[in-house]
Structure formats: structure tokens, C-alpha cells
Amino acid sequence: MKKISADQIRKLRDKTGAPVLRVKKVLEEVSGDEKRAEKILKEEGFEKASKKLGRSTGEGLISTYVHHSGKIASVVEILCETDFVARNELFKGLAHSLALQVASMNPKDVKELEKQDFVKNPSKKVSELVREVIVKTGENVRIGRIYRIELGGK
Numbered sequence: 001m002k003k004i005s006a007d008q009i010r011k012l013r014d015k016t017g018a019p020v021l022r023v024k025k026v027l028e029e030v031s032g033d034e035k036r037a038e039k040i041l042k043e044e045g046f047e048k049a050s051k052k053l054g055r056s057t058g059e060g061l062i063s064t065y066v067h068h069s070g071k072i073a074s075v076v077e078i079l080c081e082t083d084f085v086a087r088n089e090l091f092k093g094l095a096h097s098l099a100l101q102v103a104s105m106n107p108k109d110v111k112e113l114e115k116q117d118f119v120k121n122p123s124k125k126v127s128e129l130v131r132e133v134i135v136k137t138g139e140n141v142r143i144g145r146i147y148r149i150e151l152g153g154k
Contacts, residue, residue: 004032016041016135057140059086063095065103071151074102077144085137094133094141101126102146110143 004027012023012034018041030036057079066073076099085091107113114127134141
């Protein structure tokens with residue numbers, strides 16, 4: 001059996017948000033195969049995320065993005081369960097990324113936004129980004145309203 005390093009555990013924990021002991025156990029089960037371990041941990045995390053979807057989201061924040069040309073702007077409302085998570089840097093980062101996505105890709109509604117490939121990493125869907133934050137924060141997180149304004153547009 002391959003020896004599991006602290007660096008492997010830390011890296012997978014950062015990627016998946018899973019507890020350290022669970023990461024270590026999965027790595028041991030797959031003989032140190034990081035790709036297989038990551039897949040298992042993400043699937044477990046997404047199962048946990050789906051259980052949180054019905055919970056109330058009364059907190060959150062609004063994030064804006066103005067394209068460097070000054071001719072396109074977006075506003076995104078992102079919701080969570082507690083003010084504590086709303087102030088979390090991970091949550092704020094998601095909100096900013098979603099505002100950038102809306103400005104760049106002009107989705108007509110939240111459902112279309114969630115199905116889009118993420119502009120900063122096209123191998124991920126926007127819905128996956130949201131689920132990752134759910135897993136890492138332990139709270140229900142959802143996209144509320146989105147708006148995009150383009151100079152001279154209707």
C-alpha cells in the first residue's frame with residue numbers, strides 16, 4: 001500500500017471540502033490514487049449538498065461586476081442560510097465569479113446560468129461551483145436574481 005502524505009490530504013481537502021479523516025480514509029481505500037479519491041469525495045459531497053437544498057436561504061449578498069469597458073454591468077443576488085457564511089471569503093468569491101459570468105455570458109435567467117460552462121474554467125458548470133460552496137460551507141447556497149445591463153441595450 002502506498003504511503004499517504006499530508007500534502008496529498010491537504011490538496012484533496014482543499015479541492016473537495018471533505019473532512020481530513022475522510023480524505024485520508026478514501027485515499028487509503030484507493031491506494032493513494034488521487035483522481036479516484038477526488039471523484040469519490042466529490043460524489044459524497046454532492047450527495048450532502050442535495051440534502052441541503054430545501055433549507056431556507058434568508059441571508060446572502062449582492063455582487064456587481066462592471067466590465068473594464070464600462071459598457072456592460074451585472075448584478076447577482078446569491079443567497080445562503082446565515083450571515084456568517086455570507087461574510088465568508090469563499091462565498092464572496094462565488095458571488096463575484098457569478099457576476100463576472102453574467103456579464104460575460106448574458107444568461108437569460110438563473111436556470112440558463114447554472115447550465116453554462118464557467119468562463120474561468122470551462123470544465124465546470126456554474127451549478128458545480130455552487131455545489132462546491134455548499135459542500136465547503138455546509139449550508140444551502142443558491143443564486144437568487146440576476147441582471148445584466150449593456151450600454152444602449154434594451
